Amino acid sequence: MPAGPAPAPAPAPAPSPDAPARAFPAHASYTAGVIKPSHVTQAAMDQAVQAHYAAWKGAYIRTTGGQGSWVKYDATNSTVSEAHGWGMVIAAYMGDRALFDDMLRYAQAHPSANAPHLMAWKQTLSGGVMKSVEGVDSATDGSMDVAYALLLAHAQWGSAGAYDYKAEALQVTREILAHEVNATAGNLMPGDWAQGSDRVHTRPSDFMTSHLLAFARADTVNAAKWTAVYDTVSAIVNHQYANGSAATGLVPDFMVQSGAAFVPVPGTYLESLHDGDFSYNACRTPWRLAMSHIVDGRTDLLASQRQTATWIAASAKGVPRNIRAGYYVRNGTNGKAFADWDDLAFTAPMAVNAMLGGPSSQEWLNSLWTSITGGDYGPTVDYYGDTIRMQVLLTVSGNWWAP
Incomplete structure (x- = not known):
C-alpha cells in the first residue's frame, strides 16, 4: 500500500508567560575600561551566582503569614x-x-x-x-x-x-x-516620615546612582526631577571627597545640610555614635556609587570611587580579610579603622568598586572575588552580608543590566 501522508509535526509549545526576556545569565555590556575577574571563567562566575542564589533563597525566603x-x-x-x-x-x-x-x-x-x-x-x-x-x-x-x-x-x-x-x-x-525627596534642598531624605530637621538629613547608602538614572528614563514626566536628585547626590559625594575624604573617597552613614553643602553628622543621629563615619549603612556605598559608571558610563563620581579602591587595597595590604567593619570619617582620622573585625557586608561592596580599574586593580578584584565566593566566607553568613553579596556577585560577574 502506498504510504500515507506524513504526520504533521507537533506544534511548538507556547512560550511560558514566566519566561524572562533576559534569562540568567544575561551578560551585560559594561562601560569601556570596567574590569571583571580574570582568574575564573565566565561559566564559573555564573555557576557561583546560581549556587549563592540557591543558598540565599533557602536561608532567607519565608512565606509564614x-x-x-x-x-x-x-x-x-x-x-x-x-x-x-x-x-x-x-x-x-x-x-x-x-x-x-x-x-x-x-x-x-x-x-x-x-x-x-x-x-x-x-x-x-x-x-x-x-x-x-x-x-x-x-x-x-x-x-x-x-x-x-x-x-x-x-x-x-x-x-x-x-x-x-x-x-x-x-x-x-x-x-x-x-x-x-526634599524638594527644597534636593536631597533624598531617610524616609517618608522625615519632618522638620530630618528633612535636611540624608543617608548615602540611599545614593543608588544607577537607579536614579533608570528612574529618569522610565518616569519621563519627572525626568528633570530625577536628574536633579542625581546631581545633588553627585555634588554631596564630591564635596565630601574634596573636604575631608581626599585620601579615601569615603562617605559616612548619615549627612546633614550645613549651609549649601552636606557634611557628616556629629554624634548620634539615628543609630550609633558612628553615624558620621563609614559604618553599617555606608558600607554599601562603594557598590552603589560605582554603578552609574559601570552601567551608565557616567564619570562624575569616578575619581572618588577609584580613590576608595586604591585606598582600601593599600589599607588591607591586598588581603580582603583585612578590610575592617568600620572606618572614621568625622569622628577620627579619616580612613582609620575603628573596628578590629571583618564583615562580608564591608568586604563584598569593595569588589564592585575594584571594577573601576586603576593600578593593581585586577589583582585586587581577583582576590576579592575569591574571598567572597568561598575563600573567606561560606555560602551563608548572615542576612545583611549575604544579600549584599548576592547583588555584588550579579554585578561583578557581568549580569547586572539596566532596565
Whole structure:
C-alpha cells in the first residue's frame, strides 16, 4: 500500500508567560575600561551566582503569614523594606517570576500610612500574621529598590499579566519624589516620615546612582526631577571627597545640610555614635556609587570611587580579610579603622568598586572575588552580608543590566 501522508509535526509549545526576556545569565555590556575577574571563567562566575542564589533563597525566603514571600532578616521572624527591595531585585535578575510576584504581593499588603505605594519599613510575625511595627512608614532605600525591581520586572515579563509592573513602578517613583525627596534642598531624605530637621538629613547608602538614572528614563514626566536628585547626590559625594575624604573617597552613614553643602553628622543621629563615619549603612556605598559608571558610563563620581579602591587595597595590604567593619570619617582620622573585625557586608561592596580599574586593580578584584565566593566566607553568613553579596556577585560577574 502506498504510504500515507506524513504526520504533521507537533506544534511548538507556547512560550511560558514566566519566561524572562533576559534569562540568567544575561551578560551585560559594561562601560569601556570596567574590569571583571580574570582568574575564573565566565561559566564559573555564573555557576557561583546560581549556587549563592540557591543558598540565599533557602536561608532567607519565608512565606509564614500567608501574605506572600518575605526575607527573614533577623532571629525574631521580622523583615524590613530594605530586605524586601533587595529580594525583589535579585528575583528579577534571576528571572524568578514566581518569587517576584509573591514578594510584590507581600509589599502591597504592607503600605506606608503616608503613601499607599511605598512599603512600610518593618514587619514582625505576630499571631501568625506579619504586622507592621515601629511606625507604619517608609525607608527610602527600600522604596528605591522596590521601584527599580518593578522596572526590571517590566523589562523581563512585560506588564500585561496579573501585575502592571510599569504602572506600579511609576506610582512608587512618584511617591518617592513626593514623600522621600526634599524638594527644597534636593536631597533624598531617610524616609517618608522625615519632618522638620530630618528633612535636611540624608543617608548615602540611599545614593543608588544607577537607579536614579533608570528612574529618569522610565518616569519621563519627572525626568528633570530625577536628574536633579542625581546631581545633588553627585555634588554631596564630591564635596565630601574634596573636604575631608581626599585620601579615601569615603562617605559616612548619615549627612546633614550645613549651609549649601552636606557634611557628616556629629554624634548620634539615628543609630550609633558612628553615624558620621563609614559604618553599617555606608558600607554599601562603594557598590552603589560605582554603578552609574559601570552601567551608565557616567564619570562624575569616578575619581572618588577609584580613590576608595586604591585606598582600601593599600589599607588591607591586598588581603580582603583585612578590610575592617568600620572606618572614621568625622569622628577620627579619616580612613582609620575603628573596628578590629571583618564583615562580608564591608568586604563584598569593595569588589564592585575594584571594577573601576586603576593600578593593581585586577589583582585586587581577583582576590576579592575569591574571598567572597568561598575563600573567606561560606555560602551563608548572615542576612545583611549575604544579600549584599548576592547583588555584588550579579554585578561583578557581568549580569547586572539596566532596565
